[in-house]
Amino acid sequence: MKKDELRYLQRLAEIYPTIGKASTEIINLQSILNLPKGTEHFMSDLHGEYQAFSHVLRNGSGAVRKKIDDVFGHTLSNNDKRSLATLIYYPKEKMDLVKDTEEDMENWYKITLYRLIEICKTTASKYTRSKVRKALPADYAYVIEELITEKAEVLDKEAYYDSIVNTIIEIGSAENFIIALAELIQRLVVDHLHILGDIYDRGPAPHFIMDRLMQYHSLDIQWGNHDVVWMGAAAGQKACIATVVRNSIRYGNLDILEDGYGINMLPLATFVMEAYKDDPCEIFAMKGAFNYNVLEEELGKKMHKAIAVIQFKLEGKLVRRHKEFQMEDRALLHRINPEKGTITLPDGKEYPLRDNNFPTIDWKHPYELTAGEKEVMDKLSSAFRNCEKLQNHIRLLLDKGGLYTVYNGNLLFHGSIPLNEDGTFREVQIYGKSYKGKELYDVLETYVRRAFYSVGKEEQKKGRDIMWYIWAAPNSPLFGKSKMSTFERYFIEDPSTHEEKKSAYYRLWENEEVVDNMLREFGLDPEKGHIINGHVPVHQSEGESPVKCDGKVIVIDGGFSKPYQKVTGIAGYTLIYNSYGLNLTAHEPFTSKADAVARETDIVSNRVAVSYMSRRQLVGDTDTGHALKERIQELIQLLDAYRTGIIKEKK
Incomplete structure (x- = not known):
């Protein structure tokens, strides 16, 4: 055995010091590999529209309603299903309305609790008990675990569960318990969230979106050009x-x-x-x-x-x-x-x-x-750099984000990949050196991080300036247009001067050879992988499809931003990737939370399967699964080292 291998196994032995513990972990990891793949939720171009974002996050782009359908099938009417879905999205607000009309609240509580418990059982079934336990609300963790876990040792299960539910109602905890169950369902329905950029600008509440994302259980963020310009501002550019x-x-x-x-x-x-x-x-x-x-x-x-x-x-x-x-x-x-x-x-x-x-x-x-302008900018620069809340939000973008993500066989980015008209990767000059394709993305992201983390003043300055470049440059992968015609739009009447010609990427994304090359550039299999991006609104009202190149490219900016909705005809596309495949969801405009609760409206208007798997995907098929398989092999080596006497157990 090589020294490096032995040193690594000795470190691993500190975590699993006995044959028994190493064996138990192998069994545990092997069982996880055979669980269904967790659901991924993709959202893009939120543009400060917190209310619409919050609603889509709560309904999981239709994933919550699908769970209700899975559990109850035809045993509940569509009206009951719609009412139950609204309760899960907005439990407190919905119960306030129910109390105004329902005569027998005790019976309503009992029926509702049983329905929510059944949905919890189904949503929890694709996770390990350990993972579910971590998701449980602290105040009700023990009781919920009792209710959603099958107990073989209990002979009269119905009486056992009845006694728990009745006690919840008798002690006046039904409403809080319903809220806890509803939030747990929201938490378990989506395993991981992808935000494909442009959280900021246009809409009124990007800071609320960032607050919500800071508390989300599992996510990654692909920076949009509007996000990067805010990052530059926070750095003092x-x-x-x-x-x-x-x-x-x-x-x-x-x-x-x-x-x-x-x-x-x-x-x-x-x-x-x-x-x-x-x-x-x-x-x-x-x-x-x-x-x-x-x-x-x-x-x-x-x-x-x-x-x-x-x-x-x-x-x-x-x-x-x-x-x-x-x-x-x-x-x-x-x-x-x-x-x-x-x-x-x-x-x-x-x-x-x-x-x-x-x-x-x-x-x-x-x-x-002028002297007055300098004074204004100095004070603004100080305010941006010293705003603790903004700096915390930008830190989240840095910690959870980047210019692109490769995740479970898909390539995620906000804008585009700079291409020449023949489909080859365009070489772009960044501070005296040429980069293209993945390397361009990597070097730009490196410079962004230097603006915040480098100890060298010159590198910090380069990083700050590159964020403005990413925001506005024709060769930026996040802008991807011939120019940003801000001055012309303000000062020149002639509309021909306002034109911002899209880059070659948007003309070539139906070319399979070009798309395959882009996927290979980022280490993905063109036969299985997809490019998923936002940035450019999809004009559904003009017949444009968000699905390009026979499903290899999926564009999910349909227009969360209200100003876009007049031309797009919808209020956003989102994407769900569950164990059965990729499903694209179109959304109607969101009016208000009060309207959603009172009228039980949902803004999911259409769901279309983009890619359907021939067999159900398991954790073993994912990036996490590949990492677990590697760990299993390492643990098998550790067992062998224990059994051959190379490493001694520490009992």
Whole structure:
């Protein structure tokens, strides 16, 4: 036996010091391999829509309703099933309504408890007792375990369970127990959650989504471009900070910054009242600003314009400093002719400006911040870097996230893989070196992490700047368009200048040879693997399908974000991968929690099988299963070492 092997087995012997303990663990792991594969839940492009996200999380994209169907089949009416599903999603709210109409609450409690217990039994059956025990709510763990575990030694099982249920009701614990069971079902129905990016921007409550994810039992996150720009802001990158503030103002979401994260907007508000006091800023009206009064709207427009101009200055300076970004065409302020009120774009065409009032621009040095702008950005930078709640949320993105994930044979990322028009991987320059394919993803992620963890100031700075690049660059795998036409959309009427041409990935994702090469690049089997991504809304109303290349590519951004729903025709796609296969779910727009409870509406509108397994998948077929098989082989080696006397038992 080699020294390294012996040293490893000696370390393993510290955990399993006897033949008996090693043997027991082998038996335990072998039994786990034969359990059904846990259910994976995929969600993408949440864009701050916490209420809709929370509802889909509670219903498991239809997984809860499927469990109800599995348990009760035709023995319950559709109305009863719908009512039971609503109770599982919102137990407290549903019981408050039931109490207003139900005459015999004791009987209702008893029926409901038995139904929930049966669903718990089914959902728990695919896990080990140890894993179920860890999921049980502390206050009711023992009682629930008694109710969902078959007890062969009890002769009169019905009387035994009746006595427990009756006692729960008699001591006034029925409601709390029902809540505990409902939350346990939600917990057990989904084994692992995948968030494929863009938690932030547009919607009103990304911070609530992050709070919820911080408490979720098992998840991974693939960063979206909107997430990365918030990460850059949290690291103090000023172009990212200006972008985050501008987006928040644009969508009428300053509450996220001020109330959600406690970031003070007073310095910006004070600055604009002087610098833009004579500027009506008409083209900078906020979207969704119906909750603001006239004075707030006026101030909002001034703040909107001021931070946009600051952003364009910071970005222009950034791309001029980093020639390797190849984005100098995005430095536009020096192309403005203030006398004529026009701008000449890099293509040589001249366009009139919708707004030619730039009180803070020195036309000899258009990218220099004024003293007032510098003060605003310094205070904002300090606020972002020192916000404990934001830093905790970003830490979750770093701990649980990355630019891509390979999980159970599937490749997950938010945006795209940079490709040439012929389908080959595009070489992209990052700080003087060329990267492509998986290597490009890896080096970009490395630089992001350096912004937060490196001890070298220069490496930190490179990491901060690369996050802005990931947000906006044509060669970024998370943006994947020819340009980010923010300036043009504000200042130029001609819609042809607003076009953001999608990268080759979105034209080639129906090409099987190209898709197979992408899967191989990340070490996956093209015959079994799938690419799952978000980022680009699927226009279902125009007949577009989220399933590409005969099911090898699945796009699950259908439009959680409300502004998208007018053009997509739906309110999001999600994906479920259970032991039977991959199922795509389309969702209707979510109205409110109160409506969902009162009308017992669910927003799952359609479920379609993307890939159906010829046999039920087991834990042994998963990444976890492969790791368990390796551990079993190591333990078998340890047993052999014990039995041949190479290692001595420690009894």
